[in-house]
Amino acid sequence: MNSSIDEITLLHQAQARATAHHMVVRGIGEEIDLEIGPGDDDPTFSSTTLVVVPTHESVTPDDQDDHKQILLASQVPTDDQSQLVKAPQGKRKKKVVKKWREEWADTYKWAYVDMHEGTARIFCSVCREYGRKHRRNPYGNEGSRNMQMSALEEHNNSLLHKEALRLQTASKDKVLPVVDRPVYVKVLRRDPHEVEFMQSVQEVVHSLEPVLLKNSHYVHILERLLEPERAVFFRVPWVDDRGEPHVNRGFRVQFSQVLGPCRGGLRFHPSMNLSIAKFLGFEQTLKNALSPYKFGGAGGGSDFDPKGKSETEIMRFCQSFMDELYKYLGPDQDLPAEDMGVGPREMGYLFGQYRRLTGHFQGSFTGPKIFWSGSSLRTEATGYGLVFFARLILAEMNKELKGLRCAVSGSGKIAMHVLEKLHSCGAIPITISADSKGYLLDEDGFDYMKITLIRDIKLQQKSLREYLKPNPRAKYFEDAKPWCERCDIAFPCASQNEIDQADAIALVNSGCRVLVEGSNMPCTPQAIDILRKAKVLVAPAKAASAGGVAVGELELSHECNLMQGSSEGFDAKLQVFEAKLQETMKQMYERSVKAASEYNYLKDNPEALVHGGNICAFLNIAHAMIDQGCV
Structure with missing residues (x-):
């Protein structure tokens, strides 16, 4: 541990001695220097002896070069640094230089170098972040021999940067109101690990750009909408047929009740997580808002996999799942429906436990079994x-x-x-x-x-x-x-x-x-x-x-x-x-087409229905949120 701290200290000292850090951007096909400290333009670099820090863990010869920390020889070793050894002249580690790649040309236009906590970093001038924010290793050298280039590349591949860069590029043609820009980046930065939810938000925000430009007040409405009203995350213990205990995770995200009680599916699948629950709830909220009916939106489920389970195991799990979830359900609050992995069997077990716990036969679950709830044509x-x-x-x-x-x-x-x-x-x-x-x-x-x-x-x-x-x-x-x-x-x-x-x-x-x-x-x-x-x-x-x-x-x-x-x-x-059903689908289609045309998305635009549906749904929700105040 002390040895690692010493090595990090030496790195910081080397970076502190660097009087300036520059990034030379040349033409396509030429070389650029992104190293910390003197570069190719420094005539003394070629004669500088490189010093390496050997690792204390066993590594293969092929991997050894990738695990070395390179320091300038101007740091004269002291007695405390006696374990530093000079690299053999025949295997001298040359300065790492990356080729300028054509597909990165637009990216580097938005880059600049600045000091952060005593370390020179390459920042994105669009979202003011550097690559370290998107790496597990704080020094950015995981699997890469050039930590600055690797960190910048990973940052530029992030959803956060891509959305910010798209907005920056769009601003060349039209100036966005100052109040608009923060909401895009803020939404994407709030939960960077929730990939599915962020992707869903990006698609909707892209459709809403003309709406937000026309009325900046909607920016604050959108910011509130993108935070769920309620998210429940709970443990679901159950016992299999052999008597062995298991535990799964349960989720229910009640995204918005502004238009009415929540309605949305329950999904039982191993991939289920909070990000997917939020994504499903958000999509359901907009879907319900686009319809002619008054419903809010919700989504949820569990990472439980019904496949390969017996009837009694599925029943025990559903009963345990409902033991916690029932507190948040009701005909005027939340109406769960079927989704992937949840069919008539699972809904029957869930409703039976709900009825047992509440003591009411409220037809608030949806499914095809007409003797307890739902329409015989729901499927x-x-x-x-x-x-x-x-x-x-x-x-x-x-x-x-x-x-x-x-x-x-x-x-x-x-x-x-x-x-x-x-x-x-x-x-x-x-x-x-x-x-x-x-x-x-x-x-x-x-x-x-x-x-x-x-x-x-x-x-x-x-x-x-x-x-x-x-x-x-x-x-x-x-x-x-x-x-x-x-x-x-x-x-x-x-x-x-x-x-x-x-x-x-x-x-x-x-x-x-x-x-x-x-x-x-x-x-x-x-x-x-x-x-x-x-x-x-x-x-x-x-x-x-x-x-x-x-x-x-x-x-x-x-x-x-x-x-x-x-x-x-x-x-x-x-x-x-x-x-x-046909009348409902016709109304959904006409609403989408009308909203698209009102904001200049022509019919020949292949995404006109996508943008029109998002706009119409959002405006329906936004008007209700404005009427009900900031709640």
């Missing part, structure tokens, strides 16, 4: 709504779904009902995913018989390869995604960020012209850039996947009786349900 709502929204988009293009090839990802409730409704509309659904392990391709399309077969296979928890036995013309692709298949419309219905840059390129090359988001935030920022440049029209999940919001309103009204009861007259009930 169809989101999937059918996606197809109805796609038809609205195609109608604007003077096209129809009939005969179009459609690629669908996911194999859950939403994806299966998308297949079902696409087939009934005359489209040709050709793909379906297999729980991130691969996808199934049927060039002839999935009809009702084939969809029923897939449901049976999933119910028996078998591989989708079983589908190939009665359908030899079909193909199963292991560890792959369906986006390389020739298609006209894509329906990503699996999870967030399922489409990356390579997938987006594959989609464009496959002929896809419309992407309808079934899952929240299915595209990475890099994928969105590719789709925008290729003019692929994107239908946002906030509008396209709001079918569940529509049926949720029916559940809380007298019209829910239309969806419940015996199976007699089911066709008539289905027609009423679909008519109301």
Whole structure:
């Protein structure tokens, strides 16, 4: 420990002796110097003897160079520094010089050098931060022989810097009000480790730029909105069938109740964390605000994985989960719904424990089991709504779904009902995913018989390869995604960020012209850039996947009786349900188009629906927040 402190002290002394630190920026292809202390312009550097500090831990010869700390020989070793040895002349460590890379050219225009706590650092002039803020090692030399370049590169790859740089670049054409700039960086700096939430916020903030420029008062509204009203994080202990105890984490983020009681899904998946809970709650808040109904937004769940668990294990977990969560639920407070990993079985166990703890049979949980709560057509709502929204988009293009090839990802409730409704509309659904392990391709399309077969296979928890036995013309692709298949419309219905840059390129090359988001935030920022440049029209999940919001309103009204009861007259009930669902999707589409046009996003803009949906949802929330005061 003392030895490490001595080495750090020597580093600081070397940096303190440096009278000036300069960064020489030359033309593309030339060399630049980012080292601390004298550089190539110093004629004495070439004759300076380098001294190395040997490490005390065992390292391999290949790694040894990377673990050395380089000091100038002008620091004459004292008795306390007797362990310093001169490096052999044959292996003298030359000054590390990096090539000027073309893709970094714009970045360095915003860099400057300043002293921080006695150390020369390269700062970003946009967000006034240096690379050390984004590294675990405070000295920036993890896996790099040039700590300043490495730290700056990592900083420039951060979401914080990219957003700040984009705003700085945009300011060349138009001057942003002074009050606008802090809110962007402040939001991104608040929770830098919450990647999913930050990505969601960035997409929305980008859409809201013209709104904030037109009325700077909305900046303060946005800042309040981006902080959840309530976030609950709790322990969920449970016991398996062998009597062994386990513990998982539970989350519930009630993002906003300004428009009404919260409504949002519960997700049971190993990847679940607070960032995803906040992201889901934020997206649900905007989705509900865009709808014609009065709901707030929430999201949550647990990192518990129902797969491979017995019925009794799932029941014990759900009961333990509800033991804590019930305090924050109620018909006028929060209405949980299904999400990934939470189906009718899990919702039944959750509601049973909730009823036991509260002593009330409040139909405040949503699900298809009509004997305790919900609509018998809830599972169809989101999937059918996606197809109805796609038809609205195609109608604007003077096209129809009939005969179009459609690629669908996911194999859950939403994806299966998308297949079902696409087939009934005359489209040709050709793909379906297999729980991130691969996808199934049927060039002839999935009809009702084939969809029923897939449901049976999933119910028996078998591989989708079983589908190939009665359908030899079909193909199963292991560890792959369906986006390389020739298609006209894509329906990503699996999870967030399922489409990356390579997938987006594959989609464009496959002929896809419309992407309808079934899952929240299915595209990475890099994928969105590719789709925008290729003019692929994107239908946002906030509008396209709001079918569940529509049926949720029916559940809380007298019209829910239309969806419940015996199976007699089911066709008539289905027609009423679909008519109301289509009307809701039409309103969502028209609201998005109107808001986009009001802020100069033209119809030929492939992201017009994305921006319009974000703007309309935000303004609905903002007006309510203004009316209710700063609470």
